[in-house]
Amino acid sequence: MEAARRLGVALTVASEQPSTFAGANPAGLITLDLSHPDHAADQARAFARVHPVHGVVGVDDDTAVVAAAIAAALGVRGNAIAAAHAARDKYEQRTLLAAAGVPVPRFARHRLEEDPHLLAARAPYPCVLKPLRLSASRGVIRADTPATFVTAFERLRRILTEPDVAACGEPARRLLVEEFVPGGEHALEGLLVDGELRMLALFDKPDPLDGPYFEETIYLTPSRLAGDAQRAIADCAQRAATALGLTEGPVHAELRHNARGPWLIELAARPIGGRCSGALRFVIRDAGGEMRDASLEEIVIRHALGMELPNVERERQASGVMMIPVPGAGVLREVRGVGEARAVPLVEEVAITAHPGQVLVPWPEGSRYPGFLFARGDTPEAVDAALRAAYRRLEFVIDAD
């Protein structure tokens, strides 16, 4: 919203549930059947006959597919629907990437009805069990032995049969088992223009993500990886995007890097999640040489509308975000120490997004962080230290289950 305002772009916000203002602002609010991209595209086509649409942007995994369908229906810039679909489905994605020679972990897809003991007997160890569709590492569990495989399988089965998950149909009746890839994890934020990937930022994830669950914590940029390793990661992400058939718009890729080079873990046809994009600031140099600040969202909107985007560079300062770990299962009553956390030098924002009374659910069943910390400084090391210092000052008061 803020990015569109800064650009002076009229915005229509689509949601799957009607806004209470939909009738009052029919050009600015639209209700779409986001569960069925083809239907959503038909709805958007009808809408655009009355209110012309010049660009479309998805904001998460599901709406990236809807955005592709709408772009195709309206003839505006976007990805092919099949490509967006392939990026959303972890099995389809891995199948295409492996066929194209992009380094991915060995994988196999199974049905929930299969006997976990039989699967455990032939699984590679260590391995990771994953849902095909869920995001934010919900339901992702590492298993090191046949016994832990069976436990993980049963736990993931329970998650996939929860009503909100089961509602997505066939993908919720299957799971992925893949080899665990050791090594540091990195997140690449990029923009595809005519099939060419521009790397906008590369994040390091300094906390080891070795499981058994994969709740994220800190993202830091610029990366401290050597230049050739960064180039290898960017090349790997480019090959992945090409293999999936993605050609336009934002890309968020998760990769591991070890002695054998980069490994593509996941690539999504969307920008980094809403709050985390606050860790990114860019400088755009206009054709006249004038420089101006821009957010990631502004860059995405400019691209979607075909606006000029000549030279984009990330700001010079190091930056980072910490997704605050869920402190435990229970009902959040209070968060103490927010003022003290904000007072930590280099910390720019302490955003507590969980509200009092909210039920906190730890990973792997959960997928919602209770808040976010942001910091900027001269070096990634200083930003890392500031985020950890701020986190130590927070105290979550919860009523345990």
Added chain:
Amino acid sequence: MTPAEIRITAEPIDTGRCKFLVSEALHAGGARRFASADEATGSPLAEAIFAIPGADVAEVIVSGNLVTVVKRSTAAWPVVGKAVGQAIRAVLAAGQPAVASKPAAPPAGAPDDDALYERVASVFDHEVNPMVARHGGRVELIDVQDAVVMVRMAGGCQGCGMADVTLRQGIEAMLHEHVPEVKGVVDITDHTAGSNPYFAAAKK
């Protein structure tokens, strides 16, 4: 009360906007908005905030124990916020009114905020609040200053993940249609205190 006993919590909204919650009330007579250093003349707190070097402050809103600062520069909020905190403490320690009361009559040529207030209040009563009530929400009209409307959200709107959509695509659009003289809408809600938002905030 000594400056050390005053507690101030900064809540950046984005790089341009930050709210400061103060443990002491700064201005009891509704909200006051200052859109320039000239307008701040005679209001010590606003004067001091506009004078912060390098911040390029564009707007200061003072309401109760809340100060909202809008800046144009990319200076980090921790740096600017420290100066804002010093200004708040200095004003409270001096025991003087932080901001002057609203002028009784608008200067010639300026929008008649009192008349606008009545029309905006009518839109809130008859259009806005019946709509947000369907999601358990409520929007309070705090003040109208220089044709800018200040609102506070409550109930299902407070802390809602769609609050900004409601504000920009709903309330602002509706005011644009019914009261086109309105120049903008400013949300002075403490969204972190919302305990029953209709839609949860972003996951990640």
